Amino acid sequence: MAASKQKQDFGGGRIALRLLGYLKPYLGLALLCVLLNAVYRALHLVTPWVEGQLFDRVFGEKDADFLPILVGFWMALAVAIYFSNCGLAYFVTLVTGQTRRDLQLQVYEHLRFLPCRFYDNHTTGQIMAYVNSDTPTAAEGILAIGWIIVAGLEFVITLGVVFWVNPWLGLFSIPFALAVVYLPVIFRSPVQNASKRVLRERESISTRLQEGIAGSREIKSLCHEMRDMGLIQHSIETLVRAEVYQRLVAALTALGPLASWLGTPLFFLIGGKMVLAGDISLGFLWMANRYLNLLTFPLYQAQQEYQNFLRAGEGAKRVFTFLEENQTESTEGIEAVELEGKVRFESVYFRYSENEEVLQDVTFGIQPGQLVAVVGPSGAGKSTILNLIPRFYEPTQGRIFVDAHDITTLHLSTLRSQIGTVFQAPYLFSGSIEENIRMGARHPETVTAEDIIDAAIAANAHEFITQLEKGYATEIGERGIKLSGGEQQRIAIARVLIRNPKLLLLDEATSSLDSETEKVVMEALERLMKGRTSFVIAHRLSTVLNADVILALENGKIVETGTHQELLAQRGLYERLYRLQFEETSGDRK
Numbered sequence: 001m002a003a004s005k006q007k008q009d010f011g012g013g014r015i016a017l018r019l020l021g022y023l024k025p026y027l028g029l030a031l032l033c034v035l036l037n038a039v040y041r042a043l044h045l046v047t048p049w050v051e052g053q054l055f056d057r058v059f060g061e062k063d064a065d066f067l068p069i070l071v072g073f074w075m076a077l078a079v080a081i082y083f084s085n086c087g088l089a090y091f092v093t094l095v096t097g098q099t100r101r102d103l104q105l106q107v108y109e110h111l112r113f114l115p116c117r118f119y120d121n122h123t124t125g126q127i128m129a130y131v132n133s134d135t136p137t138a139a140e141g142i143l144a145i146g147w148i149i150v151a152g153l154e155f156v157i158t159l160g161v162v163f164w165v166n167p168w169l170g171l172f173s174i175p176f177a178l179a180v181v182y183l184p185v186i187f188r189s190p191v192q193n194a195s196k197r198v199l200r201e202r203e204s205i206s207t208r209l210q211e212g213i214a215g216s217r218e219i220k221s222l223c224h225e226m227r228d229m230g231l232i233q234h235s236i237e238t239l240v241r242a243e244v245y246q247r248l249v250a251a252l253t254a255l256g257p258l259a260s261w262l263g264t265p266l267f268f269l270i271g272g273k274m275v276l277a278g279d280i281s282l283g284f285l286w287m288a289n290r291y292l293n294l295l296t297f298p299l300y301q302a303q304q305e306y307q308n309f310l311r312a313g314e315g316a317k318r319v320f321t322f323l324e325e326n327q328t329e330s331t332e333g334i335e336a337v338e339l340e341g342k343v344r345f346e347s348v349y350f351r352y353s354e355n356e357e358v359l360q361d362v363t364f365g366i367q368p369g370q371l372v373a374v375v376g377p378s379g380a381g382k383s384t385i386l387n388l389i390p391r392f393y394e395p396t397q398g399r400i401f402v403d404a405h406d407i408t409t410l411h412l413s414t415l416r417s418q419i420g421t422v423f424q425a426p427y428l429f430s431g432s433i434e435e436n437i438r439m440g441a442r443h444p445e446t447v448t449a450e451d452i453i454d455a456a457i458a459a460n461a462h463e464f465i466t467q468l469e470k471g472y473a474t475e476i477g478e479r480g481i482k483l484s485g486g487e488q489q490r491i492a493i494a495r496v497l498i499r500n501p502k503l504l505l506l507d508e509a510t511s512s513l514d515s516e517t518e519k520v521v522m523e524a525l526e527r528l529m530k531g532r533t534s535f536v537i538a539h540r541l542s543t544v545l546n547a548d549v550i551l552a553l554e555n556g557k558i559v560e561t562g563t564h565q566e567l568l569a570q571r572g573l574y575e576r577l578y579r580l581q582f583e584e585t586s587g588d589r590k
Contacts, residue, residue: 015316016309019142022099029095033088034150040084041154043077044294045161050074052287060283092143100139103319107135110323113331116392120352125207130322133202137315144309151302158295162288169288172267173295194246195314201239208235250307267292333411339418340403341368341502341533343389348398350384358384360556362398366549368502372535373544375577376553382537385551386505389535390419402503417442420501420532422525424508426492428480433465433491434472436480440495451498459494460524461487486517493524504534550574 023030053070057063107130119127155177163170212228271285280288343366350359359381366372374382387393388400391407400407407415420440428436434452441447452472456462464487468474480488496504506525522543529536536543544550545564552560552567552574560567560574567574 015141015313015320016145018320019138019145019316022102022142023095023146025102026095026098029091029098030146033091033095033146034153036084036088036091037150038153038157040081040088041157041298043081043084045158045291046077047074048287048290048294050077051290052283054283055286056281056283060281092146095146096139096143099142100136103139104131104135107131107319107322115394116387117353123207123210125205125210126203128210129199129203129206130319133206134199134315134318134322137199137312138319139312141309141312141316144305144312147305148302148309151298151305154298155295155302158291158298162291162295165291166288169292172270173292177295177299190249194242194249195311197242198239198246198311199314199318201235201242205232205235205239208232246311250311264289264292331412333414334405334409335411335414337405337410337414339405339415339502342366342401342403343503343533343535344401345385346399346401348388348395348400350381350388350393350395357396358556359388359395362556362558364549364551364558364561366533366535368533369531370533370548371529371546372533373547373550374535374537374553375544375550375574377577380553381556382553383507385553386421386507386535386537389503389505390416390421417499418501419503419505420496420499420528421505422489422492422496422507422528426480426488428476428483428488428491430476430478432470432473432475433468436476436491437472437494437498440497440499442499447498452494455494455498456490458497458524458527459490460520461490461494464490484517486521489521490524493521493528497528502532504529504532504536506534506536506538508537544578552577 050070050073053066058067058070111127111131159170159173159177162173208231212232267289268285271280271288274280275282275285345362345364348359348362349357351357362381362385374385376382384393388395389402389407391412394408402410402415429439434449437452437455438444438447440455441451449472453462456465456472465472465474474482476482476491480491483491506529536547538544547564550560550562550564550567551558552572554573560570560572562570564578568578
């Protein structure tokens with residue numbers, strides 16, 4: 001079992017370092033981006049000199065011969081700036097796209113290995129928000145950090161050029177540079193709080209949309225279309241207000257441009273007097289102003305990217321906190337073991353979260369090939385027993401064995417690949433009938449068309465499949481919506497048959513079917529159970545009557561174990577359940 005991870009408090013520096021870690025595989029491309037940006041900015045630094053020459057040498061000294069040379073150089077410079085910017089944009093997009101992909105894949109991979117408890121405690125909308133909203137937002141933080149680093153290097157280079165042009169100009173620019181740098185840091189808390197609110201509202205919308213789509217039939221049947229629209233509209237309007245507030249806070253706290261705008265008139269006030277006094281030329285004043293603008297630009301860019309990083313940081317916190325969830329499903333254990341199907345529970349207890357015990361001191365043993373019927377009132381713990389065998393959940397106490405192996409010592413894929421499950425409402429995937437049956441195999445790539453047909457025939461599904469226009473290539477829609485309940489169930493049975501499991505778990509697989517359809521499905525299930533250890537939660541008498549072992553549960557405890565006749569003779573829980581169902585069945589027949 002994987003060790004639990006202690007959740008960390010992710011500060012800004014920790015987030016930045018962890019995000020930068022995703023650049024490691026693409027360090028060469030990242031350095032190329034830095035180089036291209038250096039070339040791009042260096043070319044920009046030449047532009048003020050060209051403009052200064054235009055004022056002084058062409059306009060001031062009336063050097064007409066120099067004008068076409070200067071213009072030609074200027075045009076070549078513009079072309080070089082353009083192509084360096086194109087290259088920079090391409091490689092930056094490439095690097096950020098790769099890192100965003102890696103982060104999203106890591107999140108999705110983590111989702112696949114989280115235990116069922118996680119899915120019990122989170123809505124689908126919340127989980128989708130991690131992948132579709134928080135992860136892209138966090139990935140933007142990688143780009144923001146990169147631009148902050150590049151802007152810092154650009155500032156240092158430009159400041160050196162400014163000091164080289166005129167030391168006094170360099171000293172004049174430092175106070176404004178400090179204002180641009182530190183003001184956004186001082187006001188970072190309002191930006192972070194606004195960003196948290198936006199992410200919460202996006203998660204809320206994701207949850208409402210998912211529920212609205214998944215429950216579309218219920219909404220229609222309840223005539224709640226307008227109510228649902230009202231809820232969605234309210235959520236969207238709340239998100240819009242949160243985003244407007246976020247942008248407003250970001251704009252009001254971004255005081256760097258104000259410092260730059262106030263500095264420019266002061267610069268021309270001082271510089272203008274120097275020009276009038278003959279201390280400097282007009283061209284030099286213009287060149288100095290342009291360098292001052294170029295100096296403040298990377299700082300302003302860094303400020304903007306810092307704001308972006310603060311927004312992305314909130315998404316990154318959510319993603320990294322999610323990745324710190326305890327990964328309790330083991331990725332280790334014994335592999336390449338063929339199981340026979342002997343099952344033993346030894347003093348097993350189980351509870352969901354901090355609730356009361358769902359199972360208490362459950363002990364029983366089943367031989368290979370036996371049919372086990374699990375009966376009891378609602379909430380007795382029947383489904384929990386079935387869920388513990390493939391380790392969808394872990395017992396809070398006690399041990400479970402398959403053959404001679406404690407199931408915690410088996411690799412999960414070894415255990416689960418030899419277990420077949422058929423639930424009351426089977427989940428079919430978008431795609432064709434053939435694809436849905438094929439994915440049940442242990443090695444889908446080795447499955448032939450004949451194997452799929454054989455499984456469908458055994459599941460009593462081949463006849464209705466061949467009557468469809470496209471046969472096995474028929475697209476069945478999301479969750480198999482284009483098929484009837486009985487057809488879905490038979491496809492699910494075929495999917496299990498092609499796996500050829502040693503253990504079967506059937507959780508009320510026919511309870512939602514009509515009598516005629518149930519008969520067809522039961523024939524397929526009986527064929528499926530033959531020669532396999534089968535645990536069945538059933539509400540039909542016929543299944544229970546034929547069971548080798550009946551486990552009668554009440555309040556999480558096994559109160560009776562035996563065959564049908566043995567348990568009837570005890571005149572306990574099973575006898576009461578049997579009489580109740582017998583009376584209901586007799587009443588239905590009348």
